[in-house]
Amino acid sequence: MTVTVTAGESREAISSEELTVWRMLQRAQVRITRVLETDLLVEHDLALASYDVLTQLSESPDRRLRMNDLADRVLLSRSGLTRLVDRLQRDGLVEREACASDARGLFAVLTDDGAVRLAEATPTYLRGIRAHFLDVLDAGELRQCAAMLNKLFPAPAGEELPA
Amino acid sequence: MTVTVTAGESREAISSEELTVWRMLQRAQVRITRVLETDLLVEHDLALASYDVLTQLSESPDRRLRMNDLADRVLLSRSGLTRLVDRLQRDGLVEREACASDARGLFAVLTDDGAVRLAEATPTYLRGIRAHFLDVLDAGELRQCAAMLNKLFPAPAGEELPA
DNA sequence: CTTAGAACGTTGCACGCGCATCTACACAGC
DNA sequence: GCTGTGTAGATGCGCGTGCAACGTTCTAAG
Numbered sequence: 001m002t003v004t005v006t007a008g009e010s011r012e013a014i015s016s017e018e019l020t021v022w023r024m025l026q027r028a029q030v031r032i033t034r035v036l037e038t039d040l041l042v043e044h045d046l047a048l049a050s051y052d053v054l055t056q057l058s059e060s061p062d063r064r065l066r067m068n069d070l071a072d073r074v075l076l077s078r079s080g081l082t083r084l085v086d087r088l089q090r091d092g093l094v095e096r097e098a099c100a101s102d103a104r105g106l107f108a109v110l111t112d113d114g115a116v117r118l119a120e121a122t123p124t125y126l127r128g129i130r131a132h133f134l135d136v137l138d139a140g141e142l143r144q145c146a147a148m149l150n151k152l153f154p155a156p157a158g159e160e161l162p163a
Numbered sequence: 164m165t166v167t168v169t170a171g172e173s174r175e176a177i178s179s180e181e182l183t184v185w186r187m188l189q190r191a192q193v194r195i196t197r198v199l200e201t202d203l204l205v206e207h208d209l210a211l212a213s214y215d216v217l218t219q220l221s222e223s224p225d226r227r228l229r230m231n232d233l234a235d236r237v238l239l240s241r242s243g244l245t246r247l248v249d250r251l252q253r254d255g256l257v258e259r260e261a262c263a264s265d266a267r268g269l270f271a272v273l274t275d276d277g278a279v280r281l282a283e284a285t286p287t288y289l290r291g292i293r294a295h296f297l298d299v300l301d302a303g304e305l306r307q308c309a310a311m312l313n314k315l316f317p318a319p320a321g322e323e324l325p326a
Numbered sequence: 327c328t329t330a331g332a333a334c335g336t337t338g339c340a341c342g343c344g345c346a347t348c349t350a351c352a353c354a355g356c
Numbered sequence: 357g358c359t360g361t362g363t364a365g366a367t368g369c370g371c372g373t374g375c376a377a378c379g380t381t382c383t384a385a386g
Contacts (some may be wrong), residue, residue: 210372212372239373239374240373240374240375241374242373242374242375242376243372243373243374246372246373247372250372265381265382266380266381266382267380267381267382268381
């Protein structure tokens with residue numbers, strides 16, 4: 001059983017099973033993300049994007065990262081990041097610091113308050129991932145999942161998973 | 164090697180491999196969706212959400228669906244759907260029709276123009292999915308993926324994939 | 327019949343996002 | 357030293373989203 005493609009451009013028809021897999025993937029990802037986001041919001045007044053930024057900073061040397069590098073790691077446009085860091089700075093979780101070697105550049109630096117806030121929120125985050133994702137799959141499935149993801153998006157150098 | 168969880172709430176530590184799988188999943192999903200969205204936007208001036216609505220309607224009996232049912236199938240809040248249908252109606256792709264049996268209810272109905280537009284956009288959509296998702300995985304991986312998704316989100320009755 | 331409560335859909339509001347644009351700075355070639 | 361091209365971030369703008377509140381209609385209980 002295949003999907004009827006009215007205009008025939010694709011080289012090979014896509015079966016409805018394949019299409020369903022894709023749709024389920026979308027649904028699953030959106031719904032898990034939504035649960036995670038509301039949990040973080042309710043318990044720690046922290047959006048998922050904010051959490052990601054804090055995490056990236058905390059994992060970087062000297063708790064700092066150039067805005068540009070940060071934008072690459074977080075799934076956000078440059079302008080989006082500018083504004084997000086604005087908010088985080090307003091809340092005292094992050095500070096901006098000039099870059100000595102390049103006057104155009106700015107560092108986003110995690111403050112102590114930011115680190116505390118991140119530490120508080122992390123259990124919520126991990127619990128969410130565990131409950132809605134990791135716990136549902138067994139070790140084998142997780143490995144398969146990793147393998148597929150490696151094929152889908154060759155990781156940005158240094159983040160690959162061991163086969 | 165495990166991630167340091169500062170506040171000890173989670174029952175079991177999450178290994179960094181597990182965390183990486185989750186992060187990759189997020190990245191992959193967001194990036195594929197983004198490519199799909201811009202392709203549809205550039206080639207057919209159609210947002211992904213709009214495409215989903217048109218698809219759902221075209222697959223429903225009489226090309227119509229109650230707003231509420233539609234909101235459940237599309238990943239959108241009720242208010243979001245109201246506005247989206249507003250736009251689609253303005254563009255003549257969808258019409259609203261009163262429901263005889265329930266005066267509160269409204270049907271969203273796919274127009275002929277909407278069907279044409281959908282048919283035009285579908286090859287782009289399918290090509291995107293094929294290129295960025297289906298073609299990258301082999302049949303076995305796709306089956307594994309389906310199995311995992313079934314565990315992650317027990318499909319809403321009638322959409323399950325055969326084992 | 328009346329009334330309480332729930333369900334369907336819409337609207338006011340504030341917010342976050344991306345695109346295009348802009349300024350400031352860097353670095354190459356002359 | 358200038359000048360042109362490219363890069364780092366910030367900003368104006370419009371758009372799409374969700375939440376909370378609202379009007380309307382359905383349904384059940386008294």
